[in-house]
Amino acid sequence: xxxxxSSATLPKKTTVQSATAKKSNRALSYVLxxxxxxxxxxxxxxxxxxxxxxxxxxxxxxxxxxxxxEEITSGRLYNDVIASLWRVAVGFILSAGLGIPLxxxxxxxxxxxxxxxxxxxxxxxxxxxxxxxxxxxxxxIGDKPAIFLIFMATFFPLVIATMSAVSTIxxxxxxVAHDYKYKGAELLTKVTFPAVLPQIITSLxxxxxxxxxxxxAAEMVGCQDGLGYGIWEARNGLRLDSxxxxxxxxxxxxxxxxxxxIQFTKLPNVRWGYER
Amino acid sequence: MYAxxxxxxxxxxxxxxxxxxxxxxxxxxxxxxxxxxHGEFLVLVGPSGCGKTTLLNILSGYIKPVSGNVQxxxxxxxxxxxxxxxxxxxxxENISMSLRDVKDKSxxxxxxxxxxxxxxxxxxxxxxxxxxxxxxxxxxxxxxxLAGDSDILLMxxxxxxxxxxxxxxxxxxxxxxxxxxxxxxxxxxxxxxxAAQLADRVLVLADxxxxxxxxxxxxxxxxxxxxxxxxxxxxxxxLGELGLxxxxxxxx
Numbered sequence: 386x387x388x389x390x391s392s393a394t395l396p397k398k399t400t401v402q403s404a405t406a407k408k409s410n411r412a413l414s415y416v417l418x419x420x421x422x423x424x425x426x427x428x429x430x431x432x433x434x435x436x437x438x439x440x441x442x443x444x445x446x447x448x449x450x451x452x453x454x455e456e457i458t459s460g461r462l463y464n465d466v467i468a469s470l471w472r473v474a475v476g477f478i479l480s481a482g483l484g485i486p487l488x489x490x491x492x493x494x495x496x497x498x499x500x501x502x503x504x505x506x507x508x509x510x511x512x513x514x515x516x517x518x519x520x521x522x523x524x525x526i527g528d529k530p531a532i533f534l535i536f537m538a539t540f541f542p543l544v545i546a547t548m549s550a551v552s553t554i555x556x557x558x559x560x561v562a563h564d565y566k567y568k569g570a571e572l573l574t575k576v577t578f579p580a581v582l583p584q585i586i587t588s589l590x591x592x593x594x595x596x597x598x599x600x601x602a603a604e605m606v607g608c609q610d611g612l613g614y615g616i617w618e619a620r621n622g623l624r625l626d627s628x629x630x631x632x633x634x635x636x637x638x639x640x641x642x643x644x645x646x647i648q649f650t651k652l653p654n655v656r657w658g659y660e661r
Numbered sequence: 662m663y664a665x666x667x668x669x670x671x672x673x674x675x676x677x678x679x680x681x682x683x684x685x686x687x688x689x690x691x692x693x694x695x696x697x698x699h700g701e702f703l704v705l706v707g708p709s710g711c712g713k714t715t716l717l718n719i720l721s722g723y724i725k726p727v728s729g730n731v732q733x734x735x736x737x738x739x740x741x742x743x744x745x746x747x748x749x750x751x752x753x754e755n756i757s758m759s760l761r762d763v764k765d766k767s768x769x770x771x772x773x774x775x776x777x778x779x780x781x782x783x784x785x786x787x788x789x790x791x792x793x794x795x796x797x798x799x800x801x802x803x804x805x806x807l808a809g810d811s812d813i814l815l816m817x818x819x820x821x822x823x824x825x826x827x828x829x830x831x832x833x834x835x836x837x838x839x840x841x842x843x844x845x846x847x848x849x850x851x852x853x854x855x856a857a858q859l860a861d862r863v864l865v866l867a868d869x870x871x872x873x874x875x876x877x878x879x880x881x882x883x884x885x886x887x888x889x890x891x892x893x894x895x896x897x898x899x900l901g902e903l904g905l906x907x908x909x910x911x912x913x
Contacts, residue, residue, distance in 0.1 A: 555744065560739075560741070561747070563723065564721070565759070566761070580749070654749045654750070655749065656789065657748035658748075
């Protein structure tokens with residue numbers, strides 16, 4: 386009886402679409418965004434071609450492509466990309482490495498949560514840019530102020546997201562954990578942490594987005610290189626073609642890294658968090 | 662390997678003596694006396710909110726009663742209504758939670774394999790709970806509590822979240838598993854037919870503070886069909902006791 390049951394009750398993902406329909410759907414998912422991009426560039430070209438804006442206020446697509454070539458051959462773009470990626474990586478890893486454990490701890494202790502939540506919220510709503518004067522006074526010029534600003538921008542949202550994820554873990558998991566004698570550090574690493582991992586991955590993606598936005602502002606004031614500094618310098622030299630070229634790099638890199646972070650959501654032991 | 666072996670010579674698995682419990686000023690249990698024999702299948706039925714779950718929590722040692730004695734002889738495992746499996750662990754990993762004390766890895770793997778075969782889920786070892794149907798998930802829960810050397814199974818409405826036909830199948834499945842691996846069972850349900858089909862002994866609980874209003878022994882051999890005379894007879898008796906039989910509620 387039970388033998389036949391296993392196959393009969395297995396939820397199969399019924400594919401209503403035929404294989405060819407699926408294939409053309411997949412093709413469309415690439416074709417459509419490319420079409421939108423082409424339209425966008427065409428519109429940009431038309432606007433600049435017919436001089437709707439003065440040439441110094443809106444570079445043409447051709448100018449941008451040309452300045453791309455210059456930045457790449459001079460090696461400056463490459464250096465700036467590496468500098469920005471390094472700062473974001475360090476700031477982000479610092480804030481995740483401290484923020485996630487703190488969030489786990491706060492999530493499990495009601496009184497600690499009551500004590501710290503208002504303060505955490507206060508800092509969360511402070512724009513990281515408000516810290517710029519302190520960043521420069523404390524850390525001068527270089528990687529450190531930028532890393533500090535990234536940390537200040539991502540630490541508080543990460544702590545709060547982790548904390549609220551922990552406090553919404555269904556009670557039944559702790560009940561089962563109690564039955565099977567998970568205690569202390571083991572309870573934390575084998576029950577609490579995996580139970581919130583899907584939400585942690587989501588909040589890492591969100592705060593990575595924040596840090597990528599903040600790096601541009603941070604490098605405009607406290608650095609001598611990096612993508613943000615590149616834009617600042619382009620502005621000083623009234624080279625908007627170069628500024629647009631940096632903007633394109635920032636946007637594309639941000640998307641690519643987010644694609645990388647999405648891969649974490651495909652781990653088999655977190656799929657449950659996204660599929661129900 | 663463990664099935665049916667009585668490793669300790671206890672005849673009584675659970676004893677409650679004069680157990681009372683309150684939540685604040687709300688009296689939930691009053692002077693409850695109960696003994697569960699080794700190998701017995703005891704079913705508790707009663708209206709919702711009558712304190713069945715509190716009783717199970719006391720039996721499992723999860724909460725301490727306000728007064729009275731609780732004696733537990735053996736290892737207790739609980740099957741929950743739903744979502745008792747850890748969604749981040751595979752079927753095999755969930756089952757091996759019960760074998761955390763078994764140091765020998767090959768022994769552990771052998772036991773998990775045997776249990777997966779027992780519940781007919783070969784090929785699903787590395788699936789995650791969300792990839793299984795509700796019935797399959799409850800079978801994994803059954804395998805988990807049967808794993809290793811558990812003695813007493815507490816079941817808190819384990820099939821009530823399933824559809825009716827799956828529920829019927831799960832009753833046969835439970836009887837079959839228990840014939841392979843003998844355990845003492847305390848089963849809580851509000852499903853009277855389920856009680857009549859599975860129990861050696863049914864205790865009908867009456868409303869707060871919960872007390873046993875009726876004790877009923879059912880001798881018929883298992884597996885029983887819902888349409889067997891003994892099951893129908895027992896169902897009638899329980900319905901009557903709960904005031905749900907037409908002969909009792911005519912006046913409505």
